[in-house]
Amino acid sequence: MSIEDAVADTGCQDRQIRHERGQRAVFCGLTSIVWLHRKIQDAFFLVVGSRTCAHLIQSAAGVMIFAEPRFGTAIIEERDLAGLADLNEELDRVVNRLLERRPDIKMLFLVASCPSEVIKLDLDRAAQRLSADFAGRVGIFSYSGSGLDTTFTQGEDTCLAALVPVLPEAKREAARSLMVVGTLADVVEDQFARLFREIGLENVHFFPPRDSQHLPPVGENTHFLLAQPFLTETARTLQRRGARHIPAPFPLGEEGTTGWLRAAARTFGIPDERFEAVVAAPRDRARRALSAHKAKLEGKSIFFFPDSQLEVPLARFASRELDMKLAEVGTPYLHRQHLAAELDLLHKDLIIYEGQDVENQLDRCREARPDLTVCGLGLANPLEAEGLATKWSIELLFTPIQGYDQAGDLAELFARPLNRRARLEV
Amino acid sequence: MQLTVWTYEGPPHIGAMRVATAMTGVHYVLHAPQGDTYADLLFTMIERRDKRPPVTYTTFQARDLGTDTAELFQSALADAYERFKPQAMLVGSSCTAELIQDDPGGLADALHLPVPVIPLELPAYQKKENWGAAETFYRIVRTLASPRQGQERPKNERPLANLLGPTALGFRHRDDIIEITRLLESMGIGVNVVAPLGASPADIQRIPDADFNVVLYPEHALSAAQWLERAFKQPYTKTVPIGVNATRAFIAEVAQIAGVSADVPERTRLPWYSRSVDSTYLTGKRVFIFGDATHALAAARVASKELGFQVVGLGTYSREFAREIRAAAAEYGVEPLITDDYLEVEAAVRDSNPELVLGTQMERHIAKRLGIPCAVISAPVHVQDFPARYSPQMGFEGANVLFDTWVHPLMMGLEEHLLRMFREDFEFQEAPSHLGAAPQAAKEAPAPRELAVAAPAEVAPAHQAAETPATPSALVWLADAEAELRKIPFFVRGKAKRNTERYAAEKGISNITVETLYDAKAHFSR
Ligand code: SF4
Ligand code: SF4
Numbered sequence: 001m002s003i004e005d006a007v008a009d010t011g012c013q014d015r016q017i018r019h020e021r022g023q024r025a026v027f028c029g030l031t032s033i034v035w036l037h038r039k040i041q042d043a044f045f046l047v048v049g050s051r052t053c054a055h056l057i058q059s060a061a062g063v064m065i066f067a068e069p070r071f072g073t074a075i076i077e078e079r080d081l082a083g084l085a086d087l088n089e090e091l092d093r094v095v096n097r098l099l100e101r102r103p104d105i106k107m108l109f110l111v112a113s114c115p116s117e118v119i120k121l122d123l124d125r126a127a128q129r130l131s132a133d134f135a136g137r138v139g140i141f142s143y144s145g146s147g148l149d150t151t152f153t154q155g156e157d158t159c160l161a162a163l164v165p166v167l168p169e170a171k172r173e174a175a176r177s178l179m180v181v182g183t184l185a186d187v188v189e190d191q192f193a194r195l196f197r198e199i200g201l202e203n204v205h206f207f208p209p210r211d212s213q214h215l216p217p218v219g220e221n222t223h224f225l226l227a228q229p230f231l232t233e234t235a236r237t238l239q240r241r242g243a244r245h246i247p248a249p250f251p252l253g254e255e256g257t258t259g260w261l262r263a264a265a266r267t268f269g270i271p272d273e274r275f276e277a278v279v280a281a282p283r284d285r286a287r288r289a290l291s292a293h294k295a296k297l298e299g300k301s302i303f304f305f306p307d308s309q310l311e312v313p314l315a316r317f318a319s320r321e322l323d324m325k326l327a328e329v330g331t332p333y334l335h336r337q338h339l340a341a342e343l344d345l346l347h348k349d350l351i352i353y354e355g356q357d358v359e360n361q362l363d364r365c366r367e368a369r370p371d372l373t374v375c376g377l378g379l380a381n382p383l384e385a386e387g388l389a390t391k392w393s394i395e396l397l398f399t400p401i402q403g404y405d406q407a408g409d410l411a412e413l414f415a416r417p418l419n420r421r422a423r424l425e426v
Numbered sequence: 427m428q429l430t431v432w433t434y435e436g437p438p439h440i441g442a443m444r445v446a447t448a449m450t451g452v453h454y455v456l457h458a459p460q461g462d463t464y465a466d467l468l469f470t471m472i473e474r475r476d477k478r479p480p481v482t483y484t485t486f487q488a489r490d491l492g493t494d495t496a497e498l499f500q501s502a503l504a505d506a507y508e509r510f511k512p513q514a515m516l517v518g519s520s521c522t523a524e525l526i527q528d529d530p531g532g533l534a535d536a537l538h539l540p541v542p543v544i545p546l547e548l549p550a551y552q553k554k555e556n557w558g559a560a561e562t563f564y565r566i567v568r569t570l571a572s573p574r575q576g577q578e579r580p581k582n583e584r585p586l587a588n589l590l591g592p593t594a595l596g597f598r599h600r601d602d603i604i605e606i607t608r609l610l611e612s613m614g615i616g617v618n619v620v621a622p623l624g625a626s627p628a629d630i631q632r633i634p635d636a637d638f639n640v641v642l643y644p645e646h647a648l649s650a651a652q653w654l655e656r657a658f659k660q661p662y663t664k665t666v667p668i669g670v671n672a673t674r675a676f677i678a679e680v681a682q683i684a685g686v687s688a689d690v691p692e693r694t695r696l697p698w699y700s701r702s703v704d705s706t707y708l709t710g711k712r713v714f715i716f717g718d719a720t721h722a723l724a725a726a727r728v729a730s731k732e733l734g735f736q737v738v739g740l741g742t743y744s745r746e747f748a749r750e751i752r753a754a755a756a757e758y759g760v761e762p763l764i765t766d767d768y769l770e771v772e773a774a775v776r777d778s779n780p781e782l783v784l785g786t787q788m789e790r791h792i793a794k795r796l797g798i799p800c801a802v803i804s805a806p807v808h809v810q811d812f813p814a815r816y817s818p819q820m821g822f823e824g825a826n827v828l829f830d831t832w833v834h835p836l837m838m839g840l841e842e843h844l845l846r847m848f849r850e851d852f853e854f855q856e857a858p859s860h861l862g863a864a865p866q867a868a869k870e871a872p873a874p875r876e877l878a879v880a881a882p883a884e885v886a887p888a889h890q891a892a893e894t895p896a897t898p899s900a901l902v903w904l905a906d907a908e909a910e911l912r913k914i915p916f917f918v919r920g921k922a923k924r925n926t927e928r929y930a931a932e933k934g935i936s937n938i939t940v941e942t943l944y945d946a947k948a949h950f951s952r
Contacts, residue, residue: 023463023482023483023484023485023502024460024463024483024485025460025463025466026460026461026463027460027461027463027464028459028460028461028462029461030461031461031464046429050437050521050522050550050551051430051433051435051436051437051521051550051554052436052437052439052461052462052520052521052522052550053461054430054433055433055436055437055440055464055465056461056462056464058432058433059464059465059467059468060464068431068769069431071431072429072430072431073429073430074427074428074429074430075427075428075429075430076427076551077427077428077551077552078549078551078552080427080551081525081551085427087427090427091427093427094427094428094429097429098429114459114461114521114522115521115522115525117488118491118522118525118526119525146459146461146488147459147460147461147462147485147487147522148459148486148487148488148491148522149487149488151460359505359509376467377466377467377470377471378463378464378466378467378470378471378478379466379470379478380470380471381470381471381474381475381476382470382475382476382477382478384476385476385477
């Protein structure tokens with residue numbers, strides 16, 4: 001089935017999807033703060049949680065280039081729980097001190113964690129209360145990054161969904177506009193903006209914006225294209241504001257990027273010839289960049305542990321553009337509708353695992369002995385020690401991989417562990 | 427409620443994991459939500475462990491809260507036992523599970539597993555990582571250690587010691603135990619058990635067989651050693667053998683406890699290196715020290731007595747040992763810094779104007795930003811704290827390592843000065859510096875390599891920044907003052923510039939004159 005048909009086709013009903021329940025080995029949604037705070041440059045992310053939450057973000061963020069990063073944790077202590085301190089007052093105190101110290105902050109997210117949810121600390125109310133105090137100075141929002149209801153990238157989904165209600169209303173009579181939804185590296189965003197312009201789409205906005213002053217407008221004339229596959233809630237809230245979703249594959253690889261751009265072009269009635277003329281050169285560039293890696297990767301098997309929800313589009317890219325064999329594709333959550341175009345492009349015999357039982361999955365991985373395993377940092381060295389080549393999945397979130405000019409980089413991420421093994425004689 | 431940007435210690439269950447991961451034959455079932463599984467990467471990435479930590483997380487979710495998280499815990503425990511067949515199990519709650527109060531210990535009892543199951547109560551909202559490690563080790567020892575079975579040991583057998591305290595993710599624990607084992611061997615003392623690192627539950631059981639305990643890391647082993655002394659009359663050592671003098675004192679203490687000779691060959695170059703003439707330039711170097719209490723105290727002693735540095739700051743994040751740090755700080759005439767607030771530490775480093783920082787990975791970042799040389803002396807650790815080579819901190823070889831790792835950053839600083847001094851010479855052709863390439867701007871987005879695991883990208887070579895600190899925009903150096911500054915010897919010029927600007931800023935002076943320069947000099951001369 002070709003990509004064009006796949007975009008039109010919505011269903012992939014006969015595919016086998018297996019659900020697993022057991023121990024999961026994924027981060028919680030707090031982790032997405034690591035890239036969100038780099039994207040929205042005047043925002044501060046204040047986790048209301050425990051020492052564990054602080055330790056998680058620190059371990060995921062790693063470097064401390066910045067003495068005072070734009071994220072932190074308000075750690076709940078014994079006296080708060082014992083009722084010796086009023087939690088809401090304590091939170092107000094922390095927020096006041098923080099905002100006094102950091103006048104550069106224009107947007108504050110109160111991020112709920114498992115502990116704050118279990119003790120039913122109402123951060124939505126806290127955000128409203130504090131918003132009144134800081135009206136006109138700092139926008140204050142809340143969302144959940146708790147491990148009880150979000151895995152890893154879902155933290156971006158809940159964050160963006162919390163922002164949708166405050167997006168400016170696009171005028172009814174305004175021209176139709178395109179909104180690209182989901183964090184992309186700035187360099188990728190700029191590339192897409194250029195391409196859209198050349199295709200003939202002028203009215204294009206990106207969400208999340210680079211700072212709080214550039215929230216994109218939304219309304220009935222807004223059509224949105226998801227740049228990331230994990231934005232279930234965000235899409236729903238945008239639709240509630242009248243915006244319309246453009247079904248498309250995700251912009252990974254030459255094929256995915258073309259399908260993604262084309263879906264937008266068609267929605268806006270751009271003639272196919274014009275579209276093809278604009279993308280011909282970058283498509284060709286992407287194919288050339290891919291070819292060197294493809295020579296090394298074709299026929300190799302790849303196994304995806306569930307992690308970021310990018311697994312299905314990545315599997316499609318690996319199998320169709322690099323001719324790799326899919327040993328297993330696991331994903332923490334599968335949004336059938338958003339991934340419809342992707343699923344249509346995958347071989348129909350492929351079984352997709354939704355959810356996780358890490359021990360069983362490790363057994364299957366050892367059994368399959370794939371040439372490359374895409375997994376989290378906790379599993380990588382142990383699998384390497386068992387002789388399996390691995391790629392850290394988190395790198396796929398922190399490296400620009402979307403778009404034509406990153407297609408080669410994406411392939412290189414898969415090729416690198418194999419190249420390294422080929423070099424080493426020790 | 428406390429605002430935290432970076433933390434020195436994780437929650438107490440991380441301490442329990444450090445003990446469980448250090449051991450063999452144990453498995454820890456932790457009642458925790460999915461995100462808490464991040465902890466695995468600390469061990470597999472930072473320490474490059476080739477196995478996952480022996481930990482099963484129940485990973486309960488919101489939907490489980492309404493139904494039965496207790497049942498989920500029990501099935502996870504039963505499955506983990508079946509799969510891993512450990513000799514002993516640990517069970518406990520993370521911060522979130524503590525709030526839902528499922529009582530892992532009670533739930534485990536109901537399963538009647540055929541191995542000892544040790545419940546851990548680690549109050550996550552009060553305590554931290556090191557306390558969690560100590561408590562876990564104590565519980566394990568208390569549950570498993572049992573009096574010697576069968577006959578007494580033959581009378582003429584050599585004395586036996588246990589080495590207590592080394593854990594996974596410890597700062598050089600791996601090498602310290604080798605060094606101290608060798609040292610004890612050279613005194614005719616055998617090592618009975620090293621624990622928790624490398625010990626199995628059966629080994630823990632044998633702990634009482636030894637004549638005494640060596641407490642390598644009081645943060646982790648003191649409570650267990652105190653209990654062993656009460657229960658089995660095993661004395662324990664109080665000296666931590668870091669540095670030449672402490673190693674000598676340790677030998678004397680051990681000799682006395684074990685009734686052996688203290689006559690041990692001293693295989694260390696530190697005393698001579700420190701007395702050799704080229705070390706003269708180390709005299710009175712201002713050093714700021716921060717770390718866990720054990721390493722901070724030791725570093726202060728070695729720095730002042732064995733290297734001739736001046737301690738200008740001393741602190742710890744281990745509140746449990748605040749008293750010891752306060753006493754030592756009084757001795758060095760500095761304010762003790764007992765805090766786990768990273769920003770407070772940074773301010774203290776800046777204010778004390780040190781020439782060398784001895785700290786944790788956190789202070790390494792502070793020092794880098796301030797352009798001050800730094801060596802790491804304590805956990806929290808990073809991947810570079812697990813060097814491929816043998817690199818203990820304890821014993822005589824440890825003293826050699828301390829000399830090298832503390833002095834080299836300063837020496838490199840000196841060489842950089844020389845390069846700078848000749849820079850104006852016509853022969854000077856951008857000589858390559860061993861400190862690396864030209865400074866690169868900090869990357870905006872964290873590159874994947876920098877994630878939690880690898881050496882963070884250097885923001886700028888430290889010494890470069892040290893000697894040419896950027897002038898804050900509000901300050902202006904008048905021409906005569908600037909000319910005067912250039913007359914100051916190169917190796918103190920950067921410091922003079924920094925101090926003058928600081929002084930000017932404090933006094934609200936915006937135009938720096940020659941007078942300002944000398945006023946500042948007088949102000950800061952101590
Ligand atoms: S790709 Fe195959 S399985 Fe999926 S919808 Fe098309 S025909 Fe059905
Ligand atoms: S899983 Fe929950 S408790 Fe753990 S780090 Fe994430 S939000 Fe915090």
